[in-house]
Amino acid sequence: MNSEYFSLPLAEPLTTAASxxxxxxxxxxxxxxxxxxxGEACPLPGWTESVDECRRALREADPDEIAGLPPxxxxxxxxxxxxxxxxxxxxxxxxYLGRETRVDSVPVNATVGDADASTTADxxxxxxxxxxxxxxxxxxxxxxGADLERVHAAREAAPDAExxxxxxxxxxxxxxxxxxxxxxxxxxxxxxxPLPADDxxxxxxxxxxxxxxxxxxxxxxxxxxxxLEAEAADTLILKPMAMGGPDIALETAVVARGAxxxxxxxxxxxxxxxxxxxxxVAAAIxxxxxxxxxxxxxxAADFQPDPxxxxxxRAQIPQRAGNTAATSPADYA
Numbered sequence: 001m002n003s004e005y006f007s008l009p010l011a012e013p014l015t016t017a018a019s020x021x022x023x024x025x026x027x028x029x030x031x032x033x034x035x036x037x038x039g040e041a042c043p044l045p046g047w048t049e050s051v052d053e054c055r056r057a058l059r060e061a062d063p064d065e066i067a068g069l070p071p072x073x074x075x076x077x078x079x080x081x082x083x084x085x086x087x088x089x090x091x092x093x094x095x096y097l098g099r100e101t102r103v104d105s106v107p108v109n110a111t112v113g114d115a116d117a118s119t120t121a122d123x124x125x126x127x128x129x130x131x132x133x134x135x136x137x138x139x140x141x142x143x144x145g146a147d148l149e150r151v152h153a154a155r156e157a158a159p160d161a162e163x164x165x166x167x168x169x170x171x172x173x174x175x176x177x178x179x180x181x182x183x184x185x186x187x188x189x190x191x192x193x194p195l196p197a198d199d200x201x202x203x204x205x206x207x208x209x210x211x212x213x214x215x216x217x218x219x220x221x222x223x224x225x226x227x228l229e230a231e232a233a234d235t236l237i238l239k240p241m242a243m244g245g246p247d248i249a250l251e252t253a254v255v256a257r258g259a260x261x262x263x264x265x266x267x268x269x270x271x272x273x274x275x276x277x278x279x280x281v282a283a284a285i286x287x288x289x290x291x292x293x294x295x296x297x298x299x300a301a302d303f304q305p306d307p308x309x310x311x312x313x314r315a316q317i318p319q320r321a322g323n324t325a326a327t328s329p330a331d332y333a
Contacts, residue, residue: 307324
């Protein structure tokens, strides 16, 4: 198993819980058994191990013993192996993951960042005109009152679109309760991470109040079993890179579905290899809800043209064997 460092510049700086970053650093991971396969390990501060930790883990990785690798390193290693195995079977990755029928595309949501109500409405209208049927608003940077004005403006701008909200864990319980009450008549699908990740009990109290509750950071903080036991979510946001691999993300989606919880697959602003893999994971889930996979434009540069481009609100699924056309880092040189 080999790895090669990469750095991809972001179109705009990204603020995480750990720092502000201007590039996505990581490693292309390659294997040659049972045939050539390529994976991507793209650590994100606050979500996974550091770049240095990922480098060390991949350097010492044994292809036969990868269970103990940290999340991003494991993702890269597992994806490389899955890619090789799917190529050996001559099937696209999503079919190797278990989807028997051909799937040409999966729905994705557009994400609208912080802006005043008028600009928010314009951005939502633009997304709908581009073919997106689901739009997610980022909340929490403004007062609740200002954010509620933005929600109202978004709904007015797109009466028929699915509307999702993401508070990024910025509210306390009282504010979150007020928000749920206020948006209940705006046909909001769910509010993502309304409370800090450590407040699992608080999220449980919000469930059943008229608006769906989605956990993002919360599932990584507590684990799936604790979330299910607490009945703290209606939707789970699954990031294959942060979870440790496409296989874990898909397994979690299956368990969530069995428990009546809707899985939504998204990325951690990854490069083309990992982004395509996340699209394959989504394609392996029957009747998947719109996913957070329209993230390629957040990069100022990438390895190659997007192998799973978004067209009319849907990510197109690569149909050749494996994950993408590339089989080694040299393909991106």
